[in-house]
Amino acid sequence: MLDAYRWMVVARVTDERCLSLQRQGRIGFYAPLAGQEAAQVGTALAMHAEDWFFPAYRELAVALVRGIPLRSIFDQLVGNSQDVSKGRQMPNHFGFRDKNIVVPSSPIGTQITQAVGAAMAAQRRRDPIATIAFFGDGATSSNDFHAGLNFAGVFGTPTIFLCQNNQWAISLPREKQTRSATLAEKSNAYGFPGVVLDGNDLNAVYRAVGEARARAVRGEGPTLIEAQVYRFGPHSTSDDPHRYRSDAEVAAARERDPIQRLARELAEAGVLEASADKAIWETARAEVARAFEAAEGTPTVDPLSLFDDVFETRTPQLEAQRSGFAAGAGSGGGAP
Amino acid sequence: MTEMTLVQAVNRGLEEAMRQDPDVLLLGEDIGVNGGVFRATEGLFKQFGADRVIDTPLSETGIVGTAIGMALYGLKPVAEIQFLDFIYPAFDQIVSELAKFRYRSGGQYPCPVTIRAPYGGGIKGGLYHSQSTEAYFCHTAGLKVAIPSTPADAKGLLLTAIHDPDPVIFLEPKRIYRSVTGEVPDGDHRVPFGRARLVREGDDVSVFAYGAMVAPATEAADALAAEGISTEIVDLRTLVPLDEEAVVASVEKTGRAVVVHEAARTCGFGAELSAILAEKAFFSLKAPIARVTGYDTPFPYALENAYLPNPEKIVHAVRATVKAA
Numbered sequence: 001m002l003d004a005y006r007w008m009v010v011a012r013v014t015d016e017r018c019l020s021l022q023r024q025g026r027i028g029f030y031a032p033l034a035g036q037e038a039a040q041v042g043t044a045l046a047m048h049a050e051d052w053f054f055p056a057y058r059e060l061a062v063a064l065v066r067g068i069p070l071r072s073i074f075d076q077l078v079g080n081s082q083d084v085s086k087g088r089q090m091p092n093h094f095g096f097r098d099k100n101i102v103v104p105s106s107p108i109g110t111q112i113t114q115a116v117g118a119a120m121a122a123q124r125r126r127d128p129i130a131t132i133a134f135f136g137d138g139a140t141s142s143n144d145f146h147a148g149l150n151f152a153g154v155f156g157t158p159t160i161f162l163c164q165n166n167q168w169a170i171s172l173p174r175e176k177q178t179r180s181a182t183l184a185e186k187s188n189a190y191g192f193p194g195v196v197l198d199g200n201d202l203n204a205v206y207r208a209v210g211e212a213r214a215r216a217v218r219g220e221g222p223t224l225i226e227a228q229v230y231r232f233g234p235h236s237t238s239d240d241p242h243r244y245r246s247d248a249e250v251a252a253a254r255e256r257d258p259i260q261r262l263a264r265e266l267a268e269a270g271v272l273e274a275s276a277d278k279a280i281w282e283t284a285r286a287e288v289a290r291a292f293e294a295a296e297g298t299p300t301v302d303p304l305s306l307f308d309d310v311f312e313t314r315t316p317q318l319e320a321q322r323s324g325f326a327a328g329a330g331s332g333g334g335a336p
Numbered sequence: 337m338t339e340m341t342l343v344q345a346v347n348r349g350l351e352e353a354m355r356q357d358p359d360v361l362l363l364g365e366d367i368g369v370n371g372g373v374f375r376a377t378e379g380l381f382k383q384f385g386a387d388r389v390i391d392t393p394l395s396e397t398g399i400v401g402t403a404i405g406m407a408l409y410g411l412k413p414v415a416e417i418q419f420l421d422f423i424y425p426a427f428d429q430i431v432s433e434l435a436k437f438r439y440r441s442g443g444q445y446p447c448p449v450t451i452r453a454p455y456g457g458g459i460k461g462g463l464y465h466s467q468s469t470e471a472y473f474c475h476t477a478g479l480k481v482a483i484p485s486t487p488a489d490a491k492g493l494l495l496t497a498i499h500d501p502d503p504v505i506f507l508e509p510k511r512i513y514r515s516v517t518g519e520v521p522d523g524d525h526r527v528p529f530g531r532a533r534l535v536r537e538g539d540d541v542s543v544f545a546y547g548a549m550v551a552p553a554t555e556a557a558d559a560l561a562a563e564g565i566s567t568e569i570v571d572l573r574t575l576v577p578l579d580e581e582a583v584v585a586s587v588e589k590t591g592r593a594v595v596v597h598e599a600a601r602t603c604g605f606g607a608e609l610s611a612i613l614a615e616k617a618f619f620s621l622k623a624p625i626a627r628v629t630g631y632d633t634p635f636p637y638a639l640e641n642a643y644l645p646n647p648e649k650i651v652h653a654v655r656a657t658v659k660a661a
Contacts, residue, residue, distance in 0.1 A: 083442070084441075085441050085444065086442035095441055095445070096444075097445060102445065103440055103445055105440065106432075110432060112401070113400075113401025113404075113429070114402070114404045114405035114408065115405060116401070116402050117402030117403060117405020117408075117413075118406065118408055118409040120405070121406040121409035121410065122409065123387075124387055124388075131405075143397050144401055144429075146395075147395040147397045147398035148398065148401065150393055151393060151395070151398045151402055154393055308443070309443040311480070311502045312438070315576070315577035316580060317578065332615060
């Protein structure tokens with residue numbers, strides 16, 4: 001429990017630091033997760049190392065719990081030469097093959113069908129694992145949500161659909177996203193269970209995901225979980241939530257802050273004294289500062305890597321463009 | 337060697353790949369019990385079972401999205417899209433996901449999915465069973481695009497596609513699925529990507545074609561030979577990667593180029609070929625490059641034959657090109 005709390009604090013501190021770094025122009029973009037820490041940490045703790053994760057672009061706490069060093073996350077946020085994805089994507093779009101965290105994209109919901117496909121592959125190989133797709137309330141309107149849940153139902157795949165309903169899809173509130181009373185009830189149409197829970201309650205998340213995972217590996221099929229949370233910050237550093245929601249609403253949601261809630265529970269259980277709590281926050285701040293500084297001080301990516309990984313082997317066309325680029329010419333190279 | 341039709345060669349290619357590698361599996365609509373609407377997967381369900389020949393719900397984004405997940409996990413899925421015209425619900429998965437997985441992950445996640453789709457006109461299919469939209473996929477970095485014109489190439493290019501470490505859009509000229517037969521090597525027959533096929537040698541003009549357009553180009557060449565015009569025909573086989581060397585070398589020899597495709601003219605693959613020739617073979621050209629293509633209209637039903645390139649249109653273009661210089 002104390003470990004979970006530490007992860008949540010590190011995530012919150014990273015969030016605060018990144019928003020500030022973006023304003024200073026030191027990282028290009030950031031999508032905060034504040035308010036969603038319990039949902040993410042509880043989920044990640046309930047999954048197993050061999051399970052496959054298909055995140056969206058807000059799952060920083062999930063990556064931390066999976067064992068991704070802060071430094072690796074900052075390498076991606078900065079887009080430097082140590083980024084395992086070679087600086088190819090905007091901040092937050094990180095993935096790590098060695099931890100079965102698939103690299104996400106920006107289009108909404110596309111990872112949902114992919115998670116189902118990976119689960120079908122695991123079924124075929126008789127691997128006793130589950131796959132999990134992360135998405136928000138907005139994604140429940142996407143094509144791939146419908147297709148993915150439908151395929152999962154038909155093929156009975158070992159998949160967990162973890163919807164972090166943070167109430168806002170950029171500016172669109174949850175009630176305008178769908179007329180369904182809950183998002184979880186959509187699973188009924190696909191023939192498998194849906195669960196609604198308070199995503200600020202770490203234990204509730206951990207239990208529900210653990211049960212869904214057990215069902216999945218027992219061959220009993222998929223589960224849709226709606227973790228109800230609240231996005232404290234903007235959708236990303238590119239929008240101003242004051243345009244579409246009231247301060248009073250945010251203040252009310254902050255009363256249910258998952259980190260404060262867990263701190264209270266831990267204090268009541270006698271496992272977190274005020275001094276220990278203070279030390280956790282201070283350690284997190286120091287770790288985050290150190291990781292960012294190291295990442296910022298790392299050289300940028302090699303310009304010629306532009307042409308790598310389009311295919312396993314460069315085509316003659318890419319080879320020619322690469323040579324032209326190296327010689328300082330445009331895509332057509334020199335004159336004939 | 338066995339004599340067979342093009343669609344049978346596709347079937348033999350799939351069967352061979354599935355026998356070679358247990359990670360190869362097929363998914364698509366009506367491909368299992370029914371054997372595919374064109375019978376390309378006939379018999380494979382019975383031979384390999386329901387978990388390797390998967391009948392899916394009717395959702396192209398579901399087919400391609402799950403195929404991607406399977407490939408990430410380590411399988412080699414071959415997805416069938418019933419008609420190329422129906423691929424657009426999966427366009428996001430193809431363009432945003434499949435094409436970019438290797439790149440966006442810095443090489444961590446290759447995504448070797450093969451997507452098969454019958455394409456093109458000539459079957460009285462109207463707007464939505466006839467289109468030839470290969471250019472969309474050629475324009476997307478990270479995809480390879482293969483289009484066979486013979487039974488032997490259908491099997492050979494398909495086996496190469498399935499074993500390729502990267503995603504391949506494999507377009508099958510359904511118009512000649514059954515009208516063309518040819519000798520096909522048995523067993524593991526593979527045709528490498530990026531090597532054009534010299535269909536016939538000639539001295540006066542180079543005609544570039546692929547898929548279902550190789551046959552009318554050949555017919556045109558026969559007619560032109562009677563007029564004393566010697567036509568070289570190059571079948572591109574793969575548009576990505578393109579055998580630029582063969583294309584340029586042919587025009588350096590003949591000095592004239594005619595590009596044939598049934599796709600619409602504007603931004604069709606012929607535009608790319610013409611640009612390459614203008615850049616790399618300009619000083620060899622004796623006449624302007626000509627394109628014989630579909631028109632910039634939607635694909636018509638009743639006027640299908642008016643829309644499609646045919647031997648007469650190709651002959652006309654070649655004559656004009658030869659007359660120009």
